[in-house]
Amino acid sequence: MPIFSSLNCNTDERWVEGCQVSEQAGADAIELNVSCPHGTHIMAQVDMLETMAHAVRIAKAATKLPIIPKMSGQLDAPARVAHGLAQAGADGIVMFNRFTGLDIDLETEMPIMHGGYAGHGGPWAIHYVLRWISEISPTLPIPILASGGVAGGDDAVKHLLAGAQAVEVCTAIVMEGWGVVERILKEMADFAEDKGYASVADFRGKVVVMNVFASWCDPCRAEAPILAHEQRVLATQGATIVGVTYLDNSTASEQFVKQEHITYPVLRDVNGTLVRSFGTDAVPETFIINRQGKIQALRRYQLNNTWLKRTLPSILAERS
Numbered sequence: 001m002p003i004f005s006s007l008n009c010n011t012d013e014r015w016v017e018g019c020q021v022s023e024q025a026g027a028d029a030i031e032l033n034v035s036c037p038h039g040t041h042i043m044a045q046v047d048m049l050e051t052m053a054h055a056v057r058i059a060k061a062a063t064k065l066p067i068i069p070k071m072s073g074q075l076d077a078p079a080r081v082a083h084g085l086a087q088a089g090a091d092g093i094v095m096f097n098r099f100t101g102l103d104i105d106l107e108t109e110m111p112i113m114h115g116g117y118a119g120h121g122g123p124w125a126i127h128y129v130l131r132w133i134s135e136i137s138p139t140l141p142i143p144i145l146a147s148g149g150v151a152g153g154d155d156a157v158k159h160l161l162a163g164a165q166a167v168e169v170c171t172a173i174v175m176e177g178w179g180v181v182e183r184i185l186k187e188m189a190d191f192a193e194d195k196g197y198a199s200v201a202d203f204r205g206k207v208v209v210m211n212v213f214a215s216w217c218d219p220c221r222a223e224a225p226i227l228a229h230e231q232r233v234l235a236t237q238g239a240t241i242v243g244v245t246y247l248d249n250s251t252a253s254e255q256f257v258k259q260e261h262i263t264y265p266v267l268r269d270v271n272g273t274l275v276r277s278f279g280t281d282a283v284p285e286t287f288i289i290n291r292q293g294k295i296q297a298l299r300r301y302q303l304n305n306t307w308l309k310r311t312l313p314s315i316l317a318e319r320s
């Protein structure tokens with residue numbers, strides 16, 4: 001079983017020493033925990049990307065082991081930081097460490113946990129982690145390890161479906177003991193059996209055809225019947241279309257969905273961050289994302305059946 005060491009250091013010399021000690025001890029990879037004690041860097045208001053990229057570069061020079069920095073979830077641009085860490089040489093990223101927060105004991109009127117700001121987590125944290133993994137994984141060239149809110153096998157499956165390659169568990173072990181690992185693995189196996197999957201790799205992800213559209217765009221309306229028909233075919237092949245609205249108001253896009261008999265999920269990208277992270281600045285655009293969560297094909301204008309037939313079959317045939 002591979003073992004990762006998890007380092008938390010605060011000087012360049014300590015990172016080098018930690019990497020060397022990990023290597024000598026036989027670790028298979030190193031997690032760089034750059035935001036512990038919880039939120040130190042966040043509270044210090046330093047440039048998180050530069051701080052983490054610096055640690056990655058030092059660690060890469062000190063060891064041949066894979067280096068996996070652990071990101072904080074409290075960043076203004078998690079996608080930018082994840083891509084910046086990949087450029088700095090990271091071999092994977094962990095998303096995320098726990099939030100730094102505050103709770104107050106009403107009896108004593110004093111802070112709970114460490115007498116002040118502390119790491120807060122729990123099952124509630126999973127939705128935030130899933131949201132960012134699903135957005136970042138299609139364009140990130142390195143694997144994502146999910147961390148946050150796993151209380152059972154279903155949660156671990158959700159992380160894999162969102163695009164993670166591995167899942168970390170902490171709070172559940174603290175609460176339930178090591179036996180929880182066996183329970184989580186059993187629940188994952190039950191899920192796989194119910195769905196007819198042979199292995200974890202088989203449910204790691206669906207092929208997704210992501211169509212960015214707007215109700216005011218004529219080519220979007222012209223291609224809508226093709227997509228509505230294609231969804232019925234894809235639904236039987238472990239794949240789905242996901243629509244994402246672009247600079248549209250909710251009433252108009254809801255009408256569009258109804259008029260065009262669209263049955264696949266449609267996301268409202270209210271402030272455009274999802275669409276921008278895919279480099280989209282005009283519609284329609286369609287991305288085909290494979291089971292590993294990587295973009296395999298892109299159509300920058302109105303699509304047709306010929307394009308779908310040329311691109312989709314080989315991507316559907318790939319296994320994880």
Ligand SMILES: Cc1cc2nc3c(=O)[nH]c(=O)nc-3n(C[C@H](O)[C@H](O)[C@H](O)COP(=O)(O)O)c2cc1C
Pocket residue numbers: 006008033036070096097098119121122123125147148149150168169170171172174
């Ligand atoms: C008691 C406790 C101690 C933790 N200590 C560390 C730590 O030293 N370094 C670290 O990177 N994360 C630490 N974490 C955060 C976990 O590694 C993990 O990222 C986080 O708890 C989210 O996952 P979970 O919902 O499974 O707990 C700690 C979490 C808990 C509950």
